[in-house]
Amino acid sequence: MNETLNTIMTRRSCRQYQNECIKEDELITILEAGIQAPSAMNQQLCEAFAIINKDLIDELAKAIKDVFDERGDKKPETYHCAYHAPVLVIVSGPEYDSRRVEDGSCMLENMFLAATSLNIGSCWINQLRDTQNVDEVRNILTRIGIPANHQVVGCAALGYISSQSTIKEKKKERIHIVK
Ligand SMILES: Cc1cc2nc3c(=O)[nH]c(=O)nc-3n(C[C@H](O)[C@H](O)[C@H](O)COP(=O)(O)O)c2cc1C
Structure with missing residues (x-):
């Protein structure tokens, strides 16, 4: 199997990270992989905001937890939606762009694969x-620099792997070859 296929086949979501931040050149490589993704009509409207400030990630995770709690979806005190990953990349695009979910998802998957190829754990955070x-x-998103007219598509938690998640088998019956 070639290196690209091996990366695709071995990518798995990671939910336990080391505290240490990934190296800056690794982060830049992952972000550059993200923007290589295809985009509808090559408009390239989605953007990636990589937060490497632990306090800011914690503040965001706490604000998210508070919203769930207030909505009656009470989370445990230890809940941290980004699993204390040292990096959180937020991918967002303009509200008027009807293809932002597709474009942003392509960016996120490119980043997950790039991370895997560098032995860095990753997980979609929704x-x-x-x-x-x-x-x-x-208000926190605004402080991060996300424009007021952007909607978040998804986030990528990134970090060195502390413990691998269980390997989830893929359902092969979803493949159909039509002759
Ligand atoms: C749209 C989307 C949203 C997801 N949201 C979350 C999430 O909020 N938290 C999480 O731990 N994993 C999330 N995941 C990761 C999935 O749980 C994971 O991909 C799935 O269990 C299969 O495992 P694998 O990625 O290891 O193959 C999300 C994945 C996708 C595609």
Whole structure:
């Protein structure tokens, strides 16, 4: 199997990270892989905001937890939607762009694969999707630099792997070859 296929076949979501931040050149490589993704009509409207400030990631995770709690979806005190990963990349795109979910998802998958190829753990973090427009969360996104007209597509937690998640088998019956 070639290196690219091996990376695709071995990528798995990581939910336990070492505290140490990944190296800056590794982060830049992952972000550059992200922007190589295809985009509808080559518009390249989605952007990636990589947060490497632990306090800021914790503040965001706490604000998200508070929204869930207030909505009656009470989370344990230890809940941290980004699993204390040292890096959180937020991918967002303009609200008017009807293809931002597709474009942003391509960017995220490119980043997951690039991370895997560098032995860096990654996981899609989705909790901003339904909490991003609550004032307390949006204020933090604004401080991060996310434009007011952007909607978050998804996030990538990144970090050196502390413990591998269980390997989830892929359902092969989803493949159909039509002759
Ligand atoms: C749209 C989307 C949202 C996801 N949201 C989360 C999430 O919020 N937290 C999490 O731990 N994993 C999340 N995941 C990761 C999935 O749980 C994971 O991909 C799935 O269990 C298969 O495992 P694998 O990635 O190791 O193959 C998400 C994945 C996708 C594609």
